Amino acid sequence: MTADKNNIPEFSELSLFEIGPKLSSFLPQDFCTSNHIALLDDPSDEGSQDIRIGVLDPEDQDLISEAQEIIGKDIKPIQLNAYEISKALSQIYNIEAESVSGPILHLDSSLEINFSKDRKPNLILQDILSIALQRGSTDIHIENYNDDVDMRLRIDGTLHQVTTSLSPSNIQRVIACLKMACDLDHLERKKSQDGRFSALYDDDGNSRRVDFRASIVPGNHGQEAVIRVLDPQRFILDIDELGMPTNILNSYKRIINHPNGLILTTGPTSSGKTSTLYATVQSLVNRGLKIMTAEDPVEYEMDKVNQKSVNEFMNFSDYIRSFLRQNPDIILVGEIRDAETAEIAVKASTTGHLVLSSLHTSSAIGTVSRLRNLEIPDDYISDNLLGAIGQRLVRKICEKCKEEQSHSDEMLSLFYNKKQSTKHYHGKGCESCNGSGYKGMIGVYELFFPNEEISTAISTGTSVAQLRNMAKEQGFTPLIDNALDKVHEGITSLEEISQRIGPKFPHAN
Numbered sequence: 001m002t003a004d005k006n007n008i009p010e011f012s013e014l015s016l017f018e019i020g021p022k023l024s025s026f027l028p029q030d031f032c033t034s035n036h037i038a039l040l041d042d043p044s045d046e047g048s049q050d051i052r053i054g055v056l057d058p059e060d061q062d063l064i065s066e067a068q069e070i071i072g073k074d075i076k077p078i079q080l081n082a083y084e085i086s087k088a089l090s091q092i093y094n095i096e097a098e099s100v101s102g103p104i105l106h107l108d109s110s111l112e113i114n115f116s117k118d119r120k121p122n123l124i125l126q127d128i129l130s131i132a133l134q135r136g137s138t139d140i141h142i143e144n145y146n147d148d149v150d151m152r153l154r155i156d157g158t159l160h161q162v163t164t165s166l167s168p169s170n171i172q173r174v175i176a177c178l179k180m181a182c183d184l185d186h187l188e189r190k191k192s193q194d195g196r197f198s199a200l201y202d203d204d205g206n207s208r209r210v211d212f213r214a215s216i217v218p219g220n221h222g223q224e225a226v227i228r229v230l231d232p233q234r235f236i237l238d239i240d241e242l243g244m245p246t247n248i249l250n251s252y253k254r255i256i257n258h259p260n261g262l263i264l265t266t267g268p269t270s271s272g273k274t275s276t277l278y279a280t281v282q283s284l285v286n287r288g289l290k291i292m293t294a295e296d297p298v299e300y301e302m303d304k305v306n307q308k309s310v311n312e313f314m315n316f317s318d319y320i321r322s323f324l325r326q327n328p329d330i331i332l333v334g335e336i337r338d339a340e341t342a343e344i345a346v347k348a349s350t351t352g353h354l355v356l357s358s359l360h361t362s363s364a365i366g367t368v369s370r371l372r373n374l375e376i377p378d379d380y381i382s383d384n385l386l387g388a389i390g391q392r393l394v395r396k397i398c399e400k401c402k403e404e405q406s407h408s409d410e411m412l413s414l415f416y417n418k419k420q421s422t423k424h425y426h427g428k429g430c431e432s433c434n435g436s437g438y439k440g441m442i443g444v445y446e447l448f449f450p451n452e453e454i455s456t457a458i459s460t461g462t463s464v465a466q467l468r469n470m471a472k473e474q475g476f477t478p479l480i481d482n483a484l485d486k487v488h489e490g491i492t493s494l495e496e497i498s499q500r501i502g503p504k505f506p507h508a509n
């Protein structure tokens with residue numbers, strides 16, 4: 001949006017001031033644009049007592065004293081909105097006004113990161129987002145302590161500290177910029193607020209759009225922020241590249257070819273369920289099928305797929321109900337977390353739709369007890385459940401610093417019930433992996449798909465423990481075995497699966 005430079009609305013306080021290029025010599029332009037501050041009175045005018053200055057936040061004492069120091073006279077802050085400030089700056093410096101929600105951010109993989117106290121807040125924000133993308137982070141955590149700032153990036157599922165010399169007041173201004181980018185109320189500091197924004201990321205000459213979701217909450221020492229990075233590059237969209245072992249992959253591909261039924265992915269938060277669902281949809285998208293999704297929120301936009309984000313007006317079950325009127329072939333529901341969604345999802349699968357979704361359970365077979373808890377009758381489960389994937393993400397050993405590793409007998413006894421000579425590996429830490437010994441993540445999987453015998457057992461209320469034994473007899477391999485295979489192949493380490501999945505024989509001596 002380009003503002004009309006000569007036309008200030010009557011209702012704006014701006015119309016009370018004589019704003020023009022004569023004010024441009026008192027404050028540097030980039031100081032004003034990056035801090036959203038605009039001079040309103042002429043400091044060289046002898047008659048004026050207090051020099052009035054337009055700011056977003058009249059309580060930002062640091063900023064006001066800084067401006068006071070540059071001008072050398074007492075100033076009086078006047079609160080203006082972002083549009084008014086942008087408008088004033090366009091007249092003072094003869095530049096184009098920014099749109100209200102600010103310009104789209106441009107980030108660059110080659111940006112020199114500089115977290116120093118005297119850097120402008122919008123540039124610090126840009127640096128924070130850039131470093132997060134450069135290091136492949138999934139989320140950014142910014143917290144304040146007494147006079148200390150804590151900034152951490154989650155990389156491959158683990159939080160890593162970022163060293164900065166930023167102060168809590170720097171961070172408060174960065175958070176103000178973050179709120180502007182999300183088009184949130186920057187004066188509201190007592191309530192938590194959520195928003196999202198996009199940036200163009202230039203990654204070594206290739207540009208892509210990256211979305212960010214920000215959550216800002218009041219803390220004991222000022223506001224705190226968590227920014228989720230929704231980088232489309234991170235999603236694996238090829239079902240063959242998820243890391244499924246061949247036997248599971250082949251069975252899974254057969255299951256997803258059914259025209260109707262229920263397919264679920266299970267695991268805790270951040271176990272890669274969304275990637276599996278997206279890769280599944282991608283493998284079906286070119287078959288001339290109508291695919292509709294309800295997600296919380298849409299994390300990656302897919303071609304030829306009708307995607308919706310749940311919101312305060314439409315939850316998962318509302319969307320499934322509306323989808324059923326549009327006659328899709330495949331419905332993806334981000335998560336089944338209540339009885340209402342479970343009921344309508346099962347109904348959709350009985351009426352000729354393939355329904356893909358996720359459940360918060362720790363194992364694939366646990367799907368049966370979870371659906372029972374969500375009041376789905378046993379015969380509906382047995383009639384509709386095509387299969388359930390259980391999954392976790394584990395970190396991959398960094399190839400640059402990988403070496404053989406030996407373990408104590410105690411550690412080995414948690415995973416093996418007899419002595420064995422398999423080699424184990426770990427990463428000793430190098431520059432390429434930031435000293436962590438790991439780089440990237442891979443899924444480990446189990447697949448439960450009831451055959452006729454197990455289906456019948458489900459319909460007669462057989463316990464999950466019994467179902468598990470039956471499935472094992474039919475060749476079901478638990479996720480821990482796939483994880484151990486990946487340990488033996490040198491893809492991940494025994495410590496990693498011990499931490500993320502737990503021992504195979506927890507009670508062994």
Ligand SMILES: [Zn+2]
Nearest residue numbers: 398401430433
């Ligand atoms: Zn390394």
